[in-house]
Amino acid sequence: MSEFYINVVLQGVLLGGLYALFAIGLALSVGIVRLVNIAHGDLIILASYVLVVLTQSFGLPLWLSFLILVPLMAGFGYVLQQGLLRHVTDKGMLPPLLVTFGLSVIIQNGLLEGFGADTRSFSGGALQTSTWQLAEGIYVGALPALTLLVAVVLIFAIDRLIYGSHFGARLRAVSEAPATAALVGLRVNRVHALALALVGATTAVAALFMGLRMNFDPLSGPGRLIIAFEVIVLGGLGNLWGILAGAILLGVAQSVAGAIDVRLQVLAGHLVFLLIILLRPQGLFQRS
Amino acid sequence: MQNDELLQVAGMSAFYGQFRALTEIDFSVAPGEIVAVIGANGAGKSTFLRSLINHAGTATGSVRFHGTEILGKSTAEIINRGIMLVPEGRRLFPSLTVDENLRLGWEVGRRDGMTADEYFSIFPAIAGLRKRPAGALSGGQQQMVAFGRALLASPQLLLCDEISLGLAPLVVDELYAVLPKLRDRGLGIVIVEQDIRRALKVADRFYCLLEGRVSLTGRPGEYTRADVSHAYFGSH
Numbered sequence: 001m002s003e004f005y006i007n008v009v010l011q012g013v014l015l016g017g018l019y020a021l022f023a024i025g026l027a028l029s030v031g032i033v034r035l036v037n038i039a040h041g042d043l044i045i046l047a048s049y050v051l052v053v054l055t056q057s058f059g060l061p062l063w064l065s066f067l068i069l070v071p072l073m074a075g076f077g078y079v080l081q082q083g084l085l086r087h088v089t090d091k092g093m094l095p096p097l098l099v100t101f102g103l104s105v106i107i108q109n110g111l112l113e114g115f116g117a118d119t120r121s122f123s124g125g126a127l128q129t130s131t132w133q134l135a136e137g138i139y140v141g142a143l144p145a146l147t148l149l150v151a152v153v154l155i156f157a158i159d160r161l162i163y164g165s166h167f168g169a170r171l172r173a174v175s176e177a178p179a180t181a182a183l184v185g186l187r188v189n190r191v192h193a194l195a196l197a198l199v200g201a202t203t204a205v206a207a208l209f210m211g212l213r214m215n216f217d218p219l220s221g222p223g224r225l226i227i228a229f230e231v232i233v234l235g236g237l238g239n240l241w242g243i244l245a246g247a248i249l250l251g252v253a254q255s256v257a258g259a260i261d262v263r264l265q266v267l268a269g270h271l272v273f274l275l276i277i278l279l280r281p282q283g284l285f286q287r288s
Numbered sequence: 289m290q291n292d293e294l295l296q297v298a299g300m301s302a303f304y305g306q307f308r309a310l311t312e313i314d315f316s317v318a319p320g321e322i323v324a325v326i327g328a329n330g331a332g333k334s335t336f337l338r339s340l341i342n343h344a345g346t347a348t349g350s351v352r353f354h355g356t357e358i359l360g361k362s363t364a365e366i367i368n369r370g371i372m373l374v375p376e377g378r379r380l381f382p383s384l385t386v387d388e389n390l391r392l393g394w395e396v397g398r399r400d401g402m403t404a405d406e407y408f409s410i411f412p413a414i415a416g417l418r419k420r421p422a423g424a425l426s427g428g429q430q431q432m433v434a435f436g437r438a439l440l441a442s443p444q445l446l447l448c449d450e451i452s453l454g455l456a457p458l459v460v461d462e463l464y465a466v467l468p469k470l471r472d473r474g475l476g477i478v479i480v481e482q483d484i485r486r487a488l489k490v491a492d493r494f495y496c497l498l499e500g501r502v503s504l505t506g507r508p509g510e511y512t513r514a515d516v517s518h519a520y521f522g523s524h
Binding site: 177181 | 341343362367372379381391395396437
């Protein structure tokens with residue numbers, strides 16, 4: 001019986017890896033560009049469909065498609081900011097919400113038009129089926145473990161980029177005081193666009209692992225967005241490692257509740273989120 | 289004659305929407321010259337400085353830097369050409385370290401002038417604080433870092449907005465002692481200052497603004513205090 005719950009918790013932890021991948025990009029959007037991007041989930045779904053095209057229409061292997069997808073999405077993020085979002089980033093809270101909401105609707109309907117409503121997923125061969133036995137009766141799947149590992153590596157890399165590089169100092173300066181940044185000659189729009197390029201690259205990673213682990217369809221974006229939102233609110237914006245902790249917490253809550261009654265799974269995640277918001281509105285790991 | 293000037297402003301007006309903040313300003317700075325802009329609160333001093341780097345309302349007229357028209361160019365481009373502002377209130381990035389704040393100045397500038405080492409030799413008090421967040425520094429130290437951020441952008445024209453505001457007199461003395469050294473390196477310097485006596489002591493020339501117009505200009509010794517006071521407060 002105890003093995004059962006250890007397995008359940010372990011799966012929740014690993015699910016947290018996927019949720020962290022959903023959330024990293026949104027955390028960067030909100031934290032650096034101050035852009036609450038309602039279309040974040042849809043960007044992940046859009047990236048997944050680009051993978052569908054590359055693998056199925058062009059017949060490329062999944063790994064090669066992914067290597068093409070990363071710069072494609074980074075470029076898309078850059079162009080999105082320079083072409084569209086720059087016009088609303090310094091206009092207060094509401095205009096970015098409205099514009100990204102519109103973007104969300106456009107992406108969803110565009111994908112429905114182009115691909116239909118069928119659910120899709122990627123085939124990852126042995127990666128999806130192999131499991132390791134950690135101890136008597138305790139198993140982890142290779143793919144969930146790899147997902148968590150990738151999330152940890154990605155967070156580490158982005159943390160080093162932001163807190164340990166000259167480019168990161170520019171990101172922090174623009175995030176902290178955009179008006180001052182402009183006053184001393186930083187090209188704020190360009191820095192924002194590069195941040196959105198980084199966001200785009202993370203959506204490519206999220207898209208790959210999401211499509212390997214679950215089905216998606218053109219309307220799956222908002223579901224991913226809710227998860228990403230809850231994760232960054234739990235983790236707090238000041239600390240990237242908080243994202244991982246928030247994601248794992250959410251994953252474990254869903255996994256444990258799902259083991260008790262599968263209908264509770266999603267609800268339990270939201271309830272844990274609400275409970276923690278009540279107790280610690282600044283998030284669990286806000287860096288002071 | 290005109291080509292000797294570093295900065296040549298002719299007939300510049302500045303507007304915030306319908307409101308005219310500056311009217312037909314004529315102004316010049318030569319290399320190696322300190323020019324003070326004095327005037328009462330709301331006379332348009334800060335607006336004038338910020339208009340020079342296109343960071344205040346909309347300006348009309350002409351602003352030539354090294355003979356090239358820069359009016360209407362972006363702030364980033366103007367700074368990159370060699371004009372840098374030490375903003376009022378210091379305006380550092382508080383969570384960034386001193387080094388990171390300084391480095392940003394280097395990155396936005398021409399990268400061919402003062403190095404960090406030279407800066408630290410002028411402000412040795414800052415050398416020991418390089419890894420500290422700028423927000424943890426005292427007001428005077430922050431002002432020195434704000435100076436450094438501007439100097440590392442390798443400006444040929446340095447604009448200083450109210451650098452004495454809110455600082456202890458000893459610190460202000462130290463900052464003002466640096467200005468002649470910078471002038472001797474050939475920089476043109478514009479200081480906007482409420483403290484008239486201090487400004488006129490260090491300046492080679494001055495302009496007095498009154499309600500957005502130049503009400504008096506010349507060398508500090510040329511006029512009596514009554515002249516300056518009249519230009520400063522108007523004929524009320």
